[in-house]
Amino acid sequence: MAWSSSSSESGEQTPRSPLPSRFGSRVCTFAEFLAARQQGRQDELLPPVVPTPAPCGHCGQREDLARRIWSPAPDTDDDGIPYGSSSTPLDHRGAASEASLVDRVAFEGNSCFTCVRRIYQKTPWVEENDRQDTPLHYAARCRNHTMAFHFVCMLGDAFGLAWATMVVRTLNTCGETALHEAIRLGSWRTARLFMWVDPELAQHPESGQGTSPMYLAVSLGHKHIAEMLHSENRGKQLSYSGPDGQNALHAAVLNPSGMIEMLLNWNEHLIKEKDKNDSTPLHLVVSAQYEPYVRRYGFRVPDVLFPMKKLATWRVLNANTSAAYQQDINGLYPVHIAALMNRRVAIAILHRKCRGCVGLRDKQGRSFLHIAVQYKSYNVVGYACGESEFASMMNFRNNDGNTALHLAVEVGDIWIFCRLLRKSEVLLNLRNKKGETPLDLAWSKRQETSFSYGRNPENVIHSTLKLAGAVHGSFWRDYLEQIHIGERKPTKEDEEKEEKKDKKDSAKLTDATRTLGIGLVLIASVTFSATFAVAGAFKTSDNNDGGTPTTHKWYFKAFIFANTLAFICSAAATISLMYSGMPMVKLQIRRRHFQTSLNLATSSLSCWAVAFTIGVYMVLAPGGRVTAIAISVIIPIVTLYLYMQELFLKMSAVRQSLIARRRIPSYGQRMRVWIISTFYAGRGR
Structure with missing residues (x-):
């Protein structure tokens, strides 16, 4: 057989175009192939879509494809009824009851012409007003390239090229042709077969009516199939449409197969x-732009080179720089999408290629730093704080007047808060439209509950702001006038709010x-049992018969003392805990008992x-x-x-921020800040 193959990306054998034959300087079309079959002519070179000879998966026979493909299908079926004897091709559709007799498992495996003909004559092809799967859909779904080839040849012999083209273009309930099924499985040869029958098949469904074959091939990373669809389309308008108004480039930017330039x-x-x-495609590519990593000694580290x-x-930004200045339906620019998804590399590329786009605001007046802080995008916050060019952005205010520091206090993230506080350009006492400074917000967060852990983020942030020199705004004075001075009486809403807080x-x-x-x-329980168990089993060197141990060993005295003290503390804590869990006791008393029990x-x-x-x-001694x-x-x-991890590691970020903020040079002053910050953070005051 005079055709060769090469390995495709999916591991399937990809046929190469044969040498020129009697049908011209290029491979023959499906129409020329049907004409040659009807005339009984044979070509020494086979079309590239012809399947390779293989035993039939149903009867086990190996047919002579070199002879079979140049012979038209028989004019009659097994019952002697001629194919296409009806007045219209639609009479060949058959009854639905006959189709139910065909087991779909029969479509699996290679099939010879005889077995395919039995399925062909019992299966409906196109049902009126019913978008169902055709046998071509099943054959492509089961990777049965041989069956699909015999099907299209039988359709062409019986009803002509137009009918075969119509069947190949038939859409199922999902709005997909048999070509979609072949692409989904990465079957290059089967997809090439359908494009050979109908070179315009890649244009169906039309734009805006479903997912095009090109979009499906690109989204699945089948670059070799996408190239085949473009080459077989022969210069005509190709459909790139996808779901939700997207095109193939939207899918290419999310796939690492490198099809953007193509x-x-x-x-x-x-x-x-x-x-x-x-x-735009730029909105999608920045959302999925991961930072390149390399392996070093078993660890993944950023590849800075x-x-x-x-x-x-x-590559996408280089093709259209203006896309960096286009908003989506939510008013977000690509730089905001990158900050939302924590894509530091995408922010760096936008900053390098389009410096003006990094300062854009969305509909709410937020910069990319506002969004990064609000959604805890640590990499983006670290990048913004590390670049001196973003110093002026540190104090940008959104439509509510909040800066990035206001939002950091609002979300209650220690790392982001300390990273911003470390920047000397960040102003601590800016007020929003409500007249609140960051310290006012921190105080409000603490007042949401009167019972909290001392090293909770809201408590640490509040104490750190006080140490850094932050002050209250007009909100604090209003609170003193309304609450402490008592110029107004509590309303019903205030009472309901207080009751809800107590609950x-x-x-x-x-x-x-x-x-x-x-x-x-x-x-x-453990300490009570250990006291008597160890005392009864302890033996002295001069008494091998056991009994009451001597007390001259220091470690025995220390063990008894520590064990007894642990039992006393746990028993006293249990008693205090009983009072803290009684609903009949006042809430203030319960809090005091719980604090005692915790200590x-x-x-x-x-x-x-x-x-x-x-x-x-x-x-063991x-x-x-x-x-x-x-x-x-x-x-x-x-x-x-655990205690060291929570206290010292977390407080190290606070200490570094305070030292950078106050610019303390001496070692003694650094130690003073370390002691004060740890003390206040531990107390939560």
């Missing part, structure tokens, strides 16, 4: 088209009491950890002193890990 070379107007949300010009955002605090106390009570009871629980846990460490040392010392050192480190 599509722009085919149709440069795709870069300017918008979808139903008025989003990766050239930006190879990134999709750069919320009461529910918090009840839930916290349950959680803390489990831990206290566990500590009390005692912390002391009990510390004593229990000490007792456990000494107990391990007491057991006689046989291995080195092992006992090592374990005694490891246990306290593990116990203090």
Whole structure:
């Protein structure tokens, strides 16, 4: 057989075009192929869409395709009824009851001409007013290229090229042709077969009526199929439309197969088209622009040497710079989309290519920094704070008058707040339209509940702003006039608000009491049992019969003392916790009892950890002193890990911000800020 193949990207054998034949200098068309079959002519070179010989998946026979493809289909079926004997081709559709007899499993595997003919004569092809799957849909869905080839040949022999073209263009309930099924599975040869039958098939469905084959191929990353669709279309207007008003370029920017330049070379107007949300391809590419990473010693680290010009955002922006200044339906520019999705690299490319676009505002007057802070885009906030060119943007105000620092206080994120506070250009006392400074907002966040953990973000932010020198605005004076001076009486709304707040605090106390009570009871049980268990099992060196231990060993005395203290603290904490969980007790008293219980629980846990460490040392010291010392050192480190992680690591960001804000040069002053910030953050005041 005089045709060759090459491997495609999907691993399928992609046929190459054969040498010129008697049908001309190019590969013969489907119409010429049908004419040659009717005339009984044979060509020494086969069309590239002819399937490779393979055993039939139904009967197991291997047919001679070289002879079969140049012979037209028989004029009669197995019952002697001629094909196409009716007045119109529509009479061949058959009854739906006959179609139900055909098992869809029969479409799987290679099929010979005889088996395909049996399915062909029992299957309806086009139902009036009913967009159902045709046998071509099933054949393409099952990767049965041989069956699809025999189907189109039978249709062409029986009813001509026009009828075969109409069947190939038939849409199912999803608005897709059989070509869509072949593309979805990455079947290059089957897709080439349908385009061979109808070179204009890639134009269906029409623009705006469904997903085009080109959009589907691009969205799935089948570059070789997309190139085939464009080449087989033979210069005619190709459909690039997709769902929701998108085009193929919208899909290409989200796919890493590198088809952006290819599509722009085919149709440069795709870069300017918008979808139903008025989003350009640039809006989509910045939302999916991941930062390039490399592997170093098993870790993923940013590839700072990766050239930006190879990134999709750069290529799309280079094709149409004006897209950076176009809004979507929500009034967001591409720079806002990048900030929303935390795409630092996209922001860097926009800043480098279009410096004017980074300062654009959306409908709410927000810059990209406002959006990055509001949606906790850490990489974008870090990039904006690290570039000196964005210094003037630090104090931009939105339509409500809020700066980025106002929003950082509102979202309550310690890292973002400290990153902004570290910038000396950030002003601490700017007021919004309500007259609130960042310190006023922090104070309001604290007042949402009167019962909270001292190192919660709202408490740490409030104390840090006070240390940094922030002041209250007119909001604070209004509050003093209305509340503390008592110039107005509480309204019904104020009473309902206060009652709702008390119920919320009461529910918090009840839930916290349950959680803390489990831990206290566990500590009390363990310490109570350990006291008598260890005392009864402890043996002195001069008494091998057991009995009451001697008290001259220091570690035994320390163990008994720590264990007893842990039991006393846990028992006292349990009693206080009982009062804090009683709804009949006033809320202020419940808060005080819970705070006492929490302090005692912390002391009990510390004593229990000490007792456990000494107990391990007491057991292992006689046989291995080195092992006992090592374990005694490891246990306290593990116990203090959570406390150190929460207090010191979190407070380090606060200390760095305060030191940068006050520009403290001396080591002694740095230590003073460290002690004060840790103390205030721990108390939450």
